[in-house]
Amino acid sequence: MTLESKREYTQLMRERYQKAAKKEKGQILDEFIKVMGYHRKAAIRTLLRIPKGKNRHRGRPSYYKEVLEPLKVIWEASDRLCSKRLQPFLPEIIPVLRRNGELKIEAHTEDKLMKLSASTIDRLLEPARRVGGRKPLSTTRPGSLLKSAIPIRTFTDWKENSPGFLEIDTVAHCGERLEGFYLYTLCGVDVASGWTECMPVWGKWQERVRQAIHHIGQNLPFSLLGIDSDNGSEFINQCLVNYCHKNQITFTRSRSYKKNDSCHVEQKNGNVVRRLIGYDRYSSKPAYACLGRIYNMVRLYLNFFQPTMKLVSKTRQGSRVHKVYETALTPYRRLLKLGFLSEAKQSELAAIYNGLNPVKLRNQINANLEQLWKLSDFPSRTVTRIMRQ
Numbered sequence: 001m002t003l004e005s006k007r008e009y010t011q012l013m014r015e016r017y018q019k020a021a022k023k024e025k026g027q028i029l030d031e032f033i034k035v036m037g038y039h040r041k042a043a044i045r046t047l048l049r050i051p052k053g054k055n056r057h058r059g060r061p062s063y064y065k066e067v068l069e070p071l072k073v074i075w076e077a078s079d080r081l082c083s084k085r086l087q088p089f090l091p092e093i094i095p096v097l098r099r100n101g102e103l104k105i106e107a108h109t110e111d112k113l114m115k116l117s118a119s120t121i122d123r124l125l126e127p128a129r130r131v132g133g134r135k136p137l138s139t140t141r142p143g144s145l146l147k148s149a150i151p152i153r154t155f156t157d158w159k160e161n162s163p164g165f166l167e168i169d170t171v172a173h174c175g176e177r178l179e180g181f182y183l184y185t186l187c188g189v190d191v192a193s194g195w196t197e198c199m200p201v202w203g204k205w206q207e208r209v210r211q212a213i214h215h216i217g218q219n220l221p222f223s224l225l226g227i228d229s230d231n232g233s234e235f236i237n238q239c240l241v242n243y244c245h246k247n248q249i250t251f252t253r254s255r256s257y258k259k260n261d262s263c264h265v266e267q268k269n270g271n272v273v274r275r276l277i278g279y280d281r282y283s284s285k286p287a288y289a290c291l292g293r294i295y296n297m298v299r300l301y302l303n304f305f306q307p308t309m310k311l312v313s314k315t316r317q318g319s320r321v322h323k324v325y326e327t328a329l330t331p332y333r334r335l336l337k338l339g340f341l342s343e344a345k346q347s348e349l350a351a352i353y354n355g356l357n358p359v360k361l362r363n364q365i366n367a368n369l370e371q372l373w374k375l376s377d378f379p380s381r382t383v384t385r386i387m388r389q
Contacts, residue, residue, distance in 0.1 A: 009035065010046060017047040067112045068124055070105050074113075075125055077102065077359050078305060083121035085328040089307045090114060092333070093358070096305075100357040162340050163192045164225030165250070167265035168213065170201065170234055171273045175281025175378060182377075183282045183291065185273050186212040188227075189264040192338060194308045195220065195331040196268055197299055200291035206239040213240070219299065221335065221345055226250030230262060272302065276369065280376040287375040294368045297361055303331040305358045310334075 001009070010032075017028050033043050074093055078086060090113055097103035105113075116124075171185040172178075184201040186209060197219050199212040217224035227244070229235035231253055244251040254261030276298065282291070307328035315322050332349060335341055341349070 006036070014047050014049070064112060064116070064120065064124060066109055067116070070103060070109060070113060071116070071121065071124055072128065073097070073103055075128075077362065079301070079362065080129075081307070083118040083125070084325075085307045085309060087116060087118045087121055088328045089330070090116070092330075093305070096356075096358060100359065102357070102359045161192055161338070162225075163190050163195065163222045163335060163338060164220075165191050165228070166216075166224065166226065167191060167228050167262050168216075168235070169230060169262060169265045169269060170204065170209070170232065171269050171277075172204075173277065173280065173282040175279065175376075177281070181283050183288055184209075185277065185291070185295075186216065187265055187268050187273055188213070188216045189268050190220070190222075190331070191264055193331045193334045194264075194310070195222075195335065196272065196302050198273060198295040200288050200295065202288055204234045206234060206237045209234045210239050210243050214243070221349055222340065224249055226252065228252045228254065228262065230254050231256050272298065276365070277372070280373065281378060282372070282375060283377055284375060287372060290368060290372045290375060294365060294372065297365050297368070300352070300356060301358065301361050301365065304353050304356055305361075306330060307333075 013028060013032050017025055017032075020028055029040070029043055029047070032038070032047065033040060036043065038046065074090065074097065075081065075086065077097055078089065078093060081089065094103065094105075094110060094113065098105075166188040168186065168188045171187060172182065173184065174182045181203060184204055186199045186201050188197045188199075189195070197216045199216055201208050201212045213227065224247075226249060229251075236253065241251065243249075259266050276294070277291070282288075307330045309325040309328045311323060312326050313324045329337065332353060335349075336346065
């Protein structure tokens, strides 16, 4: 027999063997061994082998196969949320995407999406996940003149359940060198609701930082009642103390070298500012203007379409710490749940929310980020970073 004849005969016997009943398989196997001269075990493996290009799936058919593509669309629109934040957000994000024409699914597919657990979402999206990052430089320098006049507040002291108390911090866009002039980002996070505001700052001068805090206070949908900062000289100065005293704003600071005292804003520094803007150096007026445009869109995207989880309790059992979190909610929904907003402010926020398309907003952010990275002081060394496209 020629090699081609052997292949044709093997394929014919394979089809017969795989379709045959148990008794017939023995007879087919005996016949195949006589013709080909194979060892019995080798013959069995040959007849059971699946030809290239054909897949034989064992077990039950995949129940969630049809939801994979819609789930990817939702996941990308939410900027790749983790499953524990994405799963409770599905009932809200699906109508928003459908309203804006970004998602078209049948009713039974939507029912399956609603039944997804966090672990199932992780399994379905596992092939698409990517990781990365880099450790930033620190530009915080302690301010000593007024430290004794500003009370210390630790992470255990945040008992305010009403919105208006912000943790604030600055992020330097200095690249790999701290000398010279460069831009900053001022980040503020409301502890009660998670509402996040970012503002570009032209340098680290006291007056510029005070102005940025004032602008953040104007953008908030609630009154600014208190701020908590680190011990950097941009915050610990008479200019900011006088501003807070004049506007009846509580001003506290964290302990030196204890980043956990400012855990809310430290998380946003990495998850928002560094993840989007990156680590390049910016020092020009066009870059400052572009940063402002980006943060105007980012504040809408974060606060209306990025659910967050808040820690409810933490107990220690021996060497293990058990943490309990509340169901993930967007800052907008958490504000409504707290019930501190007036009806006029609720109507204003609802009008903004109903007029937003998260996919279009995300694309606009990406387009402006591409413009910003070209304005880096060292564009040739820029590492590509994008909100996942």
